[in-house]
Amino acid sequence: MSGMETLVSRDLEAGATSTDAGPFAGESIAELPQVDNAREVAPADAREMSRVFLVRLRSLEEGTREYQYVRNTLIEMNVSLVHFAARRFRSRAAGAGGVDMEDILQVGTIGLIKAIDRYDPAREVEFSTLALPYITGEIKRYFRDTTWAVHVPRRLQELRTELAQSQEALNNLLGRAPTVRELAEHLDLSDEEVIEGLVAANGYTSGSLDTTGDSDEQAPAGRRTRPLAESVGEPDAAMELFEDFHTLAPLLEELSERDRHILRMRFGQELTQAEIGAELGISQMQVSRLLSRTLARLRSGMLTA
Structure with a gap:
C-alpha cells in the first residue's frame, strides 16, 4: 500500500501527457476540465467535476492512457472522502495499539477505488453516497482482520462491538455495570452467547509475560516487581x-x-x-x-x- 501514491502519480503523469491511439483516439483529454493539482480541488468543485469525469470514465476502454488519467484524477480529487471517513477511526486506532493512521488512509483509498470502478452514472446517485460505505467498509475489514491479537470468528468480533455499546448504554441507564442477564435481555441473546462474546473480547489485545503486575510507583517499598511470567500459572x-x-x-x-x-x-x-x-x-x-x-x-x- 505504501507504493500506491507513487503508482497513482506515475499514472497521472502518463495520462496527462498523452492519449491512447485506440477506439477513443478522437476523444482528447483536453476536452475534460483541466486539473493542475487534483488533491487541492475544493470539495464543492470536486463534486461537480467528478460527475463529468465519472461519465467520461464509463465511455473509455479500460487500460488506455486516457482511462488511467481520468480514473487517477478521480482518485486524487476524492481522497478527501477517505480523510473524512478515517477521522471516525482515530480513537479506535489509538486503542488498537500500533495502528498507523497512514495505513488506515491507504486502506480507505482502496475502498474509494472500488467505488469509482463500480459507480454507474445512469443511476443518478451522488458519488459520495456510494463511496463512503465502500471506504468505511474497507477500514472496518482492516481492523477486523489485522488488529485482533487472537483470531476469533467474525460473529464474535461483531458481538464484541455490540456488547461494548450495550454495556455503555446500560451503564448510563442503570448507574452501574450491567450483569450478564441484563446484557442478554438487551441484545435478545442467551446468557451463554453473552459470556462467549465477553470471553472472546479478551482476544482483542494481548500483553507480554515480561510486563510486571505493578508499576515501580505502585510496588511496595523494598519489594521487587516481578514479571507476569513469574506470577501467572503453575507447573504442569x-x-x-x-x-x-x-x-x-x-x-x-x-x-x-x-x-x-x-x-x-x-x-x-x-x-x-x-x-x-x-x-x-x-x-x-x-x-x-x-x-x-x-x-x-x-x-x-x-x-x-
Whole structure:
C-alpha cells in the first residue's frame, strides 16, 4: 500500500501527457476540465467535476492512457472522502495499539477505488453516497482482520462491538455495570452467547509475560516487581509425564511382541494377571514373572536415559 501514491502519480503523469491511439483516439483529454493539482480541488468543485469525469470514465476502454488519467484524477480529487471517513477511526486506532493512521488512509483509498470502478452514472446517485460505505467498509475489514491479537470468528468480533455499546448504554441507564442477564435481555441473546462474546473480547489485545503486575510507583517499598511470567500459572505435571512417554517409546520398541502384548493387556485393557494367563495359556505365576522382568528392564532403561 505504501507504493500506491507513487503508482497513482506515475499514472497521472502518463495520462496527462498523452492519449491512447485506440477506439477513443478522437476523444482528447483536453476536452475534460483541466486539473493542475487534483488533491487541492475544493470539495464543492470536486463534486461537480467528478460527475463529468465519472461519465467520461464509463465511455473509455479500460487500460488506455486516457482511462488511467481520468480514473487517477478521480482518485486524487476524492481522497478527501477517505480523510473524512478515517477521522471516525482515530480513537479506535489509538486503542488498537500500533495502528498507523497512514495505513488506515491507504486502506480507505482502496475502498474509494472500488467505488469509482463500480459507480454507474445512469443511476443518478451522488458519488459520495456510494463511496463512503465502500471506504468505511474497507477500514472496518482492516481492523477486523489485522488488529485482533487472537483470531476469533467474525460473529464474535461483531458481538464484541455490540456488547461494548450495550454495556455503555446500560451503564448510563442503570448507574452501574450491567450483569450478564441484563446484557442478554438487551441484545435478545442467551446468557451463554453473552459470556462467549465477553470471553472472546479478551482476544482483542494481548500483553507480554515480561510486563510486571505493578508499576515501580505502585510496588511496595523494598519489594521487587516481578514479571507476569513469574506470577501467572503453575507447573504442569503433565509435562513430566510427556517426557516419560517420550523416553519410554524407544524402549518399548526394543521389547518382543509377546512382552508388548502382555503390557497392552495389563495396562491398556486393565486385565488381571489371571485373565492374561488364560488368554495366553500360561499360569498367573508366569505372567507375574514376565511382567516383573519387563517392567524392571523398562525402569532401568529410563533411569539410564
